[in-house]
Amino acid sequence: MKPHEHVASFGTVDGELRLGGMPVSRVAARVGTTPFFAYDRGLLDARVDLLRRLLPARVELSYAMKANPMPAIVQHLAGRVDRIDVASAGEMQHALDSTIRPDRVSFAGPGKTPAEIRQAVAAGIIVEVESPTELRRVVAAGEELGLQPQIAVRVNPDFAVKGSGMRMGGGPQQFGIDAEQVPAALMEFAGSVDVIGFHVFAGSQNLTAEIIAEAQRRTVDLVTELAAHLPGPLRYLNLGGGFGIPYTEKDQPLDLETVAANLHDLVDGPIAERFPEASPVIELGRFLVGECGVYVTRVVDRKVSRGKTFLVVDGGMHHQLAASGNFGQAIRRNYPVAVGNRAALVGADAVTVVGCLCTPLDLLGDDIELPDADIDDLIVIFQQGAYGLTASPTAFLGHPAPAEVLV
Numbered sequence: 001m002k003p004h005e006h007v008a009s010f011g012t013v014d015g016e017l018r019l020g021g022m023p024v025s026r027v028a029a030r031v032g033t034t035p036f037f038a039y040d041r042g043l044l045d046a047r048v049d050l051l052r053r054l055l056p057a058r059v060e061l062s063y064a065m066k067a068n069p070m071p072a073i074v075q076h077l078a079g080r081v082d083r084i085d086v087a088s089a090g091e092m093q094h095a096l097d098s099t100i101r102p103d104r105v106s107f108a109g110p111g112k113t114p115a116e117i118r119q120a121v122a123a124g125i126i127v128e129v130e131s132p133t134e135l136r137r138v139v140a141a142g143e144e145l146g147l148q149p150q151i152a153v154r155v156n157p158d159f160a161v162k163g164s165g166m167r168m169g170g171g172p173q174q175f176g177i178d179a180e181q182v183p184a185a186l187m188e189f190a191g192s193v194d195v196i197g198f199h200v201f202a203g204s205q206n207l208t209a210e211i212i213a214e215a216q217r218r219t220v221d222l223v224t225e226l227a228a229h230l231p232g233p234l235r236y237l238n239l240g241g242g243f244g245i246p247y248t249e250k251d252q253p254l255d256l257e258t259v260a261a262n263l264h265d266l267v268d269g270p271i272a273e274r275f276p277e278a279s280p281v282i283e284l285g286r287f288l289v290g291e292c293g294v295y296v297t298r299v300v301d302r303k304v305s306r307g308k309t310f311l312v313v314d315g316g317m318h319h320q321l322a323a324s325g326n327f328g329q330a331i332r333r334n335y336p337v338a339v340g341n342r343a344a345l346v347g348a349d350a351v352t353v354v355g356c357l358c359t360p361l362d363l364l365g366d367d368i369e370l371p372d373a374d375i376d377d378l379i380v381i382f383q384q385g386a387y388g389l390t391a392s393p394t395a396f397l398g399h400p401a402p403a404e405v406l407v
């Protein structure tokens, strides 16, 4: 997707990028400082609405909070999704502080400590166990507290999903209990725990609908085998997610209709036949929030070095690691960038946008076309609603933390 398409999804007003109905320069004036992250609640709502319209009504939406744990976003989504997935005690606290019911919160992720598990059991949260050790700890916490913990088993599937930005299932993994070990693990604790179902999460950032659809079909087949080892009916069927978003020009948006059509087939077919009491869950992070947010920085210097024009901005990789290419370890491609206060103009000038850190890795846009921009103009980077601030090395070089606003 090209930068002008991202501008179009936010819209423009008075020739500027529109954020929450206001021109970006007005948002910047209200925030009072740059850089900042802004998340557009209208776009968030539109994203939830799109999913609700296309996915089967029986499918429940879970928000994977690690994508963006800003309390205002969590609270906003708590009233619009069916579930929230957390991955630490800190995230669990944010979820419990929102309006979502505790039994609608799931806690996944490897390395849960006994203390975290006890907190989750005490709060009545679904613990998604990632290993036999965790299963044992949940049982022990339940006995100690005199409570019946709600457990789901995260399963490392015996298949792998190709084409994911990050593979999190198949082969040896720190995530989940290997499918072939699940029956023995369930047998060991038969009678003493309430296992409500399974969670299979095969991978993240997938832009190929057919691969996601195949993973979902194989997940239903795998869960059919595993559910035979449960004493009661399956009540929870977390099919994972992995819906990707287009970060660079060469990425095409995910064909959600194809994914949705497959889910309708599964829900009306095998899920209706085999698991009439189960809630099928799709768990999404970046697909819900990623495209709703921008990172706004201000140009502090413009300089020409041996024929190359640099715009130096007051933000950088310390707030937006991914756009800079993750410390040089990944192949770096430009994220979509615009001059927010000249958003209606088409690019003409080839410039390189760099951050204010003292490292050549602090590169936000390499040799990109922007309308003539100068000191004090607002440079906007798109696709920043997920894995931005909390996934960046904010302490690096000691600059102040950026503001975050939900507009």
Ligand SMILES: *Cc1c(COP(=O)(O)O)cnc(C)c1O
Residues within 6 Å of the ligand: 064, 066, 067, 085, 108, 109, 201, 204, 205, 241, 242, 243, 283, 284, 285, 286, 287, 386
């Ligand atoms: C990180 C994570 C997600 C969210 O991934 P996205 O790519 O942001 O959708 C969902 N489920 C689990 C278990 C995760 O660890």
